[in-house]
Amino acid sequence: MKKDTLLTHVARDPAKYQGMVNTPVYRTSTVIYPDLGSYEARGGDDYKKVRYGLYGTPTTFALEEAIAKMEGGHAAVVVPSGLAAIAAPLAAFLKTGDHLLVVDSVYGPTRTFCDRHLKPNGVEVEYYDPRIGAGIDKLLKAGTRAVFCESPGSLTFEMQDIPAIAAAAHARGVPVLADTTWGTPYFFRPFEHGIDVSIHAGTKYINGHSDILLGAIVTNERCWKTVRKTVAEYGYCVSPDDCYMALRGFRTIGVRMNHQMASALKIAGWLQARPEVKRVIYPALEGDPGHALWKRDFEGAASLFSFILNPARPAAVKAFIDALELFGIGSSWGGFESLAIVARVEGHRTATAWDPGGPLIRLHIGLEDPDDLIADLEQGFAKLKSVV
Numbered sequence: 001m002k003k004d005t006l007l008t009h010v011a012r013d014p015a016k017y018q019g020m021v022n023t024p025v026y027r028t029s030t031v032i033y034p035d036l037g038s039y040e041a042r043g044g045d046d047y048k049k050v051r052y053g054l055y056g057t058p059t060t061f062a063l064e065e066a067i068a069k070m071e072g073g074h075a076a077v078v079v080p081s082g083l084a085a086i087a088a089p090l091a092a093f094l095k096t097g098d099h100l101l102v103v104d105s106v107y108g109p110t111r112t113f114c115d116r117h118l119k120p121n122g123v124e125v126e127y128y129d130p131r132i133g134a135g136i137d138k139l140l141k142a143g144t145r146a147v148f149c150e151s152p153g154s155l156t157f158e159m160q161d162i163p164a165i166a167a168a169a170h171a172r173g174v175p176v177l178a179d180t181t182w183g184t185p186y187f188f189r190p191f192e193h194g195i196d197v198s199i200h201a202g203t204k205y206i207n208g209h210s211d212i213l214l215g216a217i218v219t220n221e222r223c224w225k226t227v228r229k230t231v232a233e234y235g236y237c238v239s240p241d242d243c244y245m246a247l248r249g250f251r252t253i254g255v256r257m258n259h260q261m262a263s264a265l266k267i268a269g270w271l272q273a274r275p276e277v278k279r280v281i282y283p284a285l286e287g288d289p290g291h292a293l294w295k296r297d298f299e300g301a302a303s304l305f306s307f308i309l310n311p312a313r314p315a316a317v318k319a320f321i322d323a324l325e326l327f328g329i330g331s332s333w334g335g336f337e338s339l340a341i342v343a344r345v346e347g348h349r350t351a352t353a354w355d356p357g358g359p360l361i362r363l364h365i366g367l368e369d370p371d372d373l374i375a376d377l378e379q380g381f382a383k384l385k386s387v388v
């Protein structure tokens, strides 16, 4: 089955639900058993059986199955946020005295979790250059218990050579965890590139409508029990209503992403030719430093990218962003609507220097007509120039 067909048919079983196209919303805390024997036999490692609301209902399982199958993983578990999907596997693999390698361009709250929770608990956290590739071998130690990747980073978009990193890590039996939110299960196949644990902010493109917080962790067979048990032990659980909505959004991820990628490429190309713009940072563009890796490993690009303005006064940058009428000013991405922010990376890195040479603007391109978005950016640039 091709991926668009799978996306339409995966995790549906109308015969089981009175002919309903979608798995309905099942809400429960308690599950009642026919007799004491079956109640007392309810536990174990089979988290795909209904046993208690915390571990999911058929609504949860449908979403988990859809994400896992689209990505080609062994199984998936959903958690209340993307950040929870990062914290749980890190907690699962690391204990006092262990060593963790984390990419320097990682999502800010991941770094905060490592610095404020793992480090004080005695985990040695070491940040590494996103472009390290096979060179990660030199940083792996006897106590290294996980390598954390994010490719590309969601502000600066450096691509990582994941297969090279995974080969070095696996040679020492170290699992590779990766935040694959940008790639999505539609455009990236993590398990074919050596990732053991794939982490998603389902909040973004999987749900796609900016109205739900959700995380998903997909693993290979080897890592499944460790990760699934830890999620259960932390008590993470997602409302079946949110699972239903997320699966409803996920069904259309293909049309959304293909459309949004085409718009993003058009807008990025337009920006490249603008005198106000120093450089566009988008691995999908030819000439981007990460383009070759992106082309080798990805089937498409998210509509999230950045560009560097030529040096401009803060008041001019503010005038530009404030002038935008179609781009919302706000966090997150992956919804149907466009967003713009000034990305402030300065001072956050420890392993590499980041000096873009001008203000860094991050855009999320939504489902609007790209020509309208271009016109909006153009009038924004007029405002930028009017501030002297």
Ligand SMILES: *Cc1c(COP(=O)(O)O)cnc(C)c1O
Residues within 6 Å of the ligand: 080, 081, 082, 083, 084, 107, 154, 179, 181, 182, 200, 201, 202, 203, 213, 214, 215, 332
């Ligand atoms: C948004 C985001 C997250 C966290 O997702 P939440 O659901 O907001 O907690 C994790 N990683 C990346 C790359 C993100 O952009």
